[in-house]
Amino acid sequence: MISFAEVPIGSGGLPTCAQCCSASSGLALGPRSPDDITRDLQAISESWDLGQSGPGPNCSFIGFEPFAHRQLPALIGTAVSLGYERIRLRTDAGALTRPGNAEGILGAGVHHLEVVVLAADDAHDRLTARSGLFKAAEEGCAAFLSAAGAEGVSVAVSAYVPVCRHSVACLPLAAAAVARLGAASMLVDASGLPGTAENRTHLIAALDTATTNRVAATVTGWGRPLPPPWSRGVWQPPQGLL
Secondary structure (H helix, E strand, O other): OOOOEEEEEEEEOOOOOHHHHHHOOOOOOEEOOHHHHHHHHHHHHHHOOHHHHOOOOEEEEEEEOHHHOOOHHHHHHHHHHOOOOEEEEEEOOHHHHOOOHHHHHHHHOOOEEEEEOOOOHHHHHHHHOOOOHHHHHHHHHHHHHHHHHHHOOOOEEEEEEEOOOOOHHHHHHHHHHHHHOOOOEEEEEOOOOOOOHHHHHHHHHHHHHHHHOOOEEEEEOOOOOOOOHHHHOOOOOOHHHO
16 A cells, blocks of 8 residues: 655645635635745655555645645655655646646656546536636646656556535546546545535445546545445456556
C-alpha cells in the first residue's frame, strides 16, 4: 500500500462548488509561505515509518492550485532534496495545457496528478462557475500523459471528487468522466454530504460506474459502510488495478 502525506500549500483556487463557496465566503484564501511548507515536509520526512506508511516518504500538495503558487518549483525541489520518492499535485490540470508545463513538472520529479472533478463536461463548469474548466482538465491530462510517454516516464493520474448536495446527482457521470481523463482511481470525499438514503444511492451508482469503467473508487467521509461492487453483481477489476 502506497500512501501520501497531505501537505497544504494554501487555500483556494481548486475547483469547488460555487454555491457552497458563496455560503462560506470570508475564509482566508491564498498560498502558504514556503518556509511553513518546508517545515511540514521536513517533519513528515523525519517521522515517516515504513512499517506503518509503506514505501516513501511521499507527499501530496493540496489545498491550493499548485500552478498558482509562485514557489512551486522550489517546493518540488525541496521535497526531492528531502528524499521524497513520490510527489503528487492536486490540481484542476488546466495549467498543463500551456507549452512546457507538463514536461517541466515531469523533469522536476512530479509523476503523480490528482485531478479535482465535480462532474462531467458542462455540469462541471456550471458547478464550479468556471467556463471551459472540464475541457481544460481533459487537455491538461492528455498533455501530461503524452509528455510522460514521449520521455518514457511512468506516471499516475487519479481523481479527487468532493461531493456536496449540489453535485451528488452528478456523481455517476463524474465517475465516467474520471475514466476519460485517463485516471486509474478516484477518491470520493463525501464528508460534506448529508447521510440520506437518496445520497447513498448516488454514491453506490458512482462506485458501480467507476468499476465498470475500470477505475478503482473509494469513498471517504461517509459514516456508513457501502456494499462492495462485486456484491452487487458488477464487474470487479483485477487485483492489479486496486
